[in-house]
Amino acid sequence: MTSKRSGVFLSLALFASCHAGNNEDAPPPHVVVILADDLGYNDLGFTGCADFDTPALDALAAQGVVFTDGHVSAAVCAPSRAGLITGAHQQRMGFESNLIYTESGTGLARGARTLASRLQDAGYATAGVGKWHLGSEEGQHPLDVGFDRFTGLLKGARSYFPQLEKKQGKLTRIERNLEVVPEAELGYLTDFFSAEAVRLIESRDQNKPFFLYLSYTAPHTPMHAREDLLEHFSESIPDTKRRKYAAMVTAMDEGVAAVTEALQRNGMLENTLLVFLSDNGGATNNSSDNGIWRGMKGSKWEGGHRVPFIAHWPKGFPSGIQYDLPVTSMDITPTALAAAGVQDKEGLDGVDLRPFLHGQAGRPHQRLYWRRNVAAAVRDGDWKVIRIQEKDGTFREPLLFDLASDPSEENNLAGQNPEKAAALLDLLAAWEENMQPSGWVQGDRWLNNQRAKHKMSVIGRDAERAVP
Incomplete structure (x- = not known):
C-alpha cells in the first residue's frame, strides 16, 4: 500500500x-x-x-x-x-x-x-x-x-x-x-x-x-x-x-x-x-x-x-x-x-x-540524489548508498543500506553486496555529470565535519559538534 x-x-x-x-x-x-x-x-x-x-x-x-x-x-x-x-x-x-x-x-x-x-x-x-x-x-x-x-x-x-x-x-x-x-x-x-x-x-x-x-x-x-x-x-x-x-x-x-x-x-x-x-x-x-x-x-x-x-x-x-x-x-x-x-x-x-x-500507480521518484562537497548519496527504490571523499581525493568504502529492512541505517551491506553498492555509485556518478561543480566551499572545518559524522562507529550526536 x-x-x-x-x-x-x-x-x-x-x-x-x-x-x-x-x-x-x-x-x-x-x-x-x-x-x-x-x-x-x-x-x-x-x-x-x-x-x-x-x-x-x-x-x-x-x-x-x-x-x-x-x-x-x-x-x-x-x-x-x-x-x-x-x-x-x-x-x-x-x-x-x-x-x-x-x-x-x-x-x-x-x-x-x-x-x-x-x-x-x-x-x-x-x-x-x-x-x-x-x-x-x-x-x-x-x-x-x-x-x-x-x-x-x-x-x-x-x-x-x-x-x-x-x-x-x-x-x-x-x-x-x-x-x-x-x-x-x-x-x-x-x-x-x-x-x-x-x-x-x-x-x-x-x-x-x-x-x-x-x-x-x-x-x-x-x-x-x-x-x-x-x-x-x-x-x-x-x-x-x-x-x-x-x-x-x-x-x-x-x-x-x-x-x-x-x-x-x-x-x-x-x-x-x-x-x-x-x-x-x-x-x-x-x-x-x-x-x-x-x-x-x-x-x-x-x-x-x-x-x-x-x-x-x-x-x-x-x-x-x-x-x-x-x-x-x-x-x-x-x-x-x-x-x-x-x-x-x-x-x-x-x-x-x-x-x-489520487491513485496513480508507480513512484513519483525512483531515485533521489544528494551532494554537498565531500559527502553524497543516492537512493534507488529502497536502496541507499553514501559516498565520502577523503582529503586526498580518494573515496572511502561506501555505506550501503536497505531502508525497507533497516530504516535506521544500522547495517552497512556494502561488504555483502558490493555489486549493488557499485551500481548505485554508478548512478550517482551519472547524475553528477549533469550537475555543476560546487560554486563555493565553506572551508576545511565543514568538510572535516562531514567526514567525521559519516562513520558507522559514530552513534547519535558524536562527531556532530560543528553544526553547519
Whole structure:
C-alpha cells in the first residue's frame, strides 16, 4: 500500500477525491508554503512528539496528506531552500553549500526562475515573509526573483528579540520592501513573522490568486523563547534547552494557527494549497529529536534530509491520508504550478504529485540524489548508498543500506553486496555529470565535519559538534 486512510476521514477523503481541483474552469488555488528551520522529525504531534503539543499542525495533517517519506534536496539551510524555491536540483547552478557572505557570487544564480516568479508570471500576487538565505547581491533579493512584497531578513539567523540598533547588520536587520523595520516594532520574531503573514493575507490583491512563502527562523538557534511559554513548560520539560526548543516550536505552531485562521476568515482556506515542511532535519545544537532516523542536520543519513512534510488542499487533495512513497521538496514547485494551470515545466526536477495522491500507480521518484562537497548519496527504490571523499581525493568504502529492512541505517551491506553498492555509485556518478561543480566551499572545518559524522562507529550526536 502506498497510502493509508483513517476511518474518521474516509468520507471526507472520498468527497475530496471527487472534487480534486481538476476542473479547468475552477479558479486557481492560492498557494502557501510554510517552512520551519532545523525542526526535528519527531517534534510534531503527528510525527510522535510526546513532551509538547502542536495542535495547529496536527489539524492540518489530520485533514490533509502526511508524507511519511518526505525529503529535502539538501541537509543544510541555504541549498535546501534553493531546491525548494526552484523545483530543481540546486547543483544545477553550483549551489550546494551555505552562503559565504565575504565572497561574491554565492547564492541563487542570476536569472534563476523561482516558484514566486513563475506564479507571478501566471498572474499571482506574491509575498514572502521570514528567512531568505538565498543571496543578498543584485538580482538575488526576493523582490528581484518574483516576490511583489517581502518582509524578513536576508541572512540565515538572528536574535528573536529586538537587538541594539548598532548591532543591526544589513543581512540580519528586518526589512519590509527594502525599508528597515525598527527593532522596537518586532517583539518576538516568530510572532512578528506570523503577524506579518496575516497582514499580507488581509491586504492582498483580491483580484488575483495569492502566493505566500512563510519561512520561519524557528527553531534554529539562537535558543530564544517567550517567557510565558517557558513558564508553561517549566514543570513538564525539565531540560532547559529542550524547554526552550518546545517553546520555540509552540510559538511557530501558534503562527500556523493564525495563518490558517486568516485564510479561513477570508474565504481562502478551501482553495489554498498549503504545504508545511522543515528545511532539513533537526540540528545537534537545538535539542531537536529526529526519532528513528540516524544523523542530524548536515549529514547524508536519513536524519539529515528526511523531514516532517504535509500538504493540505480541501478542494484539491484527499483528506486524512498518509502517503508512504518518497517525495521531495522539489515537488512543491511543479505541483503548485500544475494546480495553477501553468504548463511550463522547463528546468524542473520535481514532479506534480497530484496524480499520485489520487491513485496513480508507480513512484513519483525512483531515485533521489544528494551532494554537498565531500559527502553524497543516492537512493534507488529502497536502496541507499553514501559516498565520502577523503582529503586526498580518494573515496572511502561506501555505506550501503536497505531502508525497507533497516530504516535506521544500522547495517552497512556494502561488504555483502558490493555489486549493488557499485551500481548505485554508478548512478550517482551519472547524475553528477549533469550537475555543476560546487560554486563555493565553506572551508576545511565543514568538510572535516562531514567526514567525521559519516562513520558507522559514530552513534547519535558524536562527531556532530560543528553544526553547519
